[in-house]
Amino acid sequence: MAKQPMLKFVTVGRDMPEKRAASVRREDFNEIYAEYADAKAKEQAGRCSQCGVPYCQSHCPLHNNIPDWLRLTAEGRLQEAYDISQATNTFPEICGRICPQDRLCEGNCVIEQSGHGTVTIGAVEKYITDTAWDEGWVKPIQPSQERAESVGIIGAGPGGLAAADVLRRAGVQVTVYDRYDRGGGLMTYGIPGFKLEKDVVMRRIEQLEQGGVEFVLNCDVGKDIAFDEIRNKHNALLIATGVYKSRDLPGPGAGAKGIVRAIDYLTASNRLSFGDSVPEYESGELNAEGKQVVVIGGGDTAMDCVRTAVRQGAKSVKCLYRRDRENMPGSQREVQNAEEEGVEFQWLSAPKGFAGDPVSMVKVQQMRLGQPDATGRQSPEPIEGAEHDEPADLVIKALGFEPEDLPTLWNQKELEVTRWGTIKAEFTTGQTAMDGVFAVGDIVRGASLVVWAIRDGRDSAAAMLDYLNDAQSVAAE
Structure with missing residues (x-):
């Protein structure tokens, strides 16, 4: 009888x-x-309990068939594992690297709840797809039939x-x-190489280009080309601009x-990692070397900034x-990585103002957690008289992003937005x-x-195909 490749979580620890x-x-x-070696990937995939109701799958925004590709990996059937992974996820090797698995799939793993340590889903996902690239299993798109x-x-x-x-x-x-x-958006220019x-x-x-997707780069819609011009050129249009407007800092000296x-x-x-010339880096404006750096914020962008400053x-x-x-809001795993690398966190601390121009000091206000806000989280409130000064040559604002005013930028008043400025869809x-x-x-x-x-893009693409098919049916009548 063949040896059971799964259910090893009782005897094999998380690694x-x-x-x-x-x-x-x-x-x-x-x-x-580092990458898993093949034997280690099989061993760790084999820890999956193959539970009847896979919470890892239901808590994944893409509803990836995680138990299936873990089993196939444990059995050494990696190409099949890749095919199943790719069926629901356009970029599994990217999600395997940057998804907060501790909050999603791994955070809801059944064996984690029973005290055995979660299956290392993200690391196996990365291994499967990296292997697929190495082996040539990832092919350019070849549609069975072209559409007009x-x-x-x-x-x-x-x-x-x-x-x-x-x-x-x-x-x-x-x-x-x-x-x-x-191309790539924040995956290219926002997320650091160490992630x-x-x-x-x-x-x-490159795979998308080889498959026939045309990229028009250095093209700022509303400046280099009008929104109406793009809309008139195509049968349907998808807005996927992301949010790039940074939230600002209040307080004296913030400018x-x-x-x-x-x-x-x-x-x-x-840009430096691509070998580009970056004058703002060379001048020292966006370079942390030798500086006392203060990053303000607690999300994943703040973690990216502190860890980048260490490396600079x-x-x-x-x-x-x-x-x-x-x-x-940021990943606890990222906080731990940052602490290991020498970053000091000052919790319950907010900037009250800044001294010097160029900046030389952050005036820090100590906070405490008060009553819950509308989301249920306790609202921070200042502790009267509890302040201190923090020396700083470089202050990085990582307070999150907001949408740009697209109806105005694109001269599209009929493009409906919410009270937050996001597009109504x-x-x-x-x-x-x-x-x-x-x-x-x-x-x-x-x-x-x-x-x-990725989930939104896949879902909307399916809806756009329905839209195009309906239009085709009407035209044929």
Whole structure:
């Protein structure tokens, strides 16, 4: 009888891929986790209990068939595991690297609830797809039949690219417009290489190009090309711009030189990794080397900033967050990585003002947690008289992102938005009030996760195909 490859969680402990020592990984922007060896991937996949109701799957925004591809990995059937993984997820190797699995699939693993340590789902997912690339199993898109209809997609981030993939597989002609000189959106210019090495994103974009997706880059809609021009050129249109407007800091001195936006800081660093010339980095404006850095915020963007500053050779790196550790929105795993790398966190701390121009000091107000707000989280409130000064040569604002005013920027008053400025669109389809215009990702749901953008892009692409098919039927009558 063949040996049972699964249910090993009782005898085999959880074992992540080896993490490079903090003293070593501080020196570069390479990913911090090594790859699993084949035997280790099989062993860890074999810890899955194959439970009857897979909470990992139901808590994954893409509802990936996780137990199935874990079993196939444990059995050594990796190409089949990749096929099942790819069936529900356009970019599994990216999700395997940057999804907060501790809050999603792994955080809801049944064996974790029973005290055995969760299955390392993300690491196995990454291993499966990296192996697929190495073995040549990932092929360019080849539609069985070409269609005459075309779709324009504004935004080359995860939502737009996921939609492009689905539409192109159906034979639709797809053109993606993006303001940057490379596709990928925040996956390219927002997320640092130590979480997501850039060749991982670039090879997916190359795969889409080889499959017939056209990219129009350095194209800022509303400036370089009118929204109406794109709309008139295509049979349907998808808005997937993301949210790029940074929330601002209040307080005296907030406009001083040396106080910068997280998106500008991270983009400069990521451009360096491509070998680009970055004058703002070379001048020191967006370079933490030798500086006392203070990052303000508690989300994943703040974690990206503090860990980037460490690698740039900052003299010290401190993170101010107005709530406590338990209430921060960022991944606890990222906080731990940052602490290992030498970042100091100051919990229940908020900036009250700034001294110097260029900035030399952050005036820090100590906070406490008061009554719950509308979301149920305790609201931070200042402790009277509890303040201190924190020296700083570089202050990075990582307070989150808001949508740009697209109806004004694009001269589209009929494009309906919510009171938060996000586009009003139907749940699951992404259909807006404008005929044939759909919207997905952060521009609809607000700043969120890459995996949700992928889900939205796939769902909306399916709805766009229905729209195109209906239009074709009407034309044929």
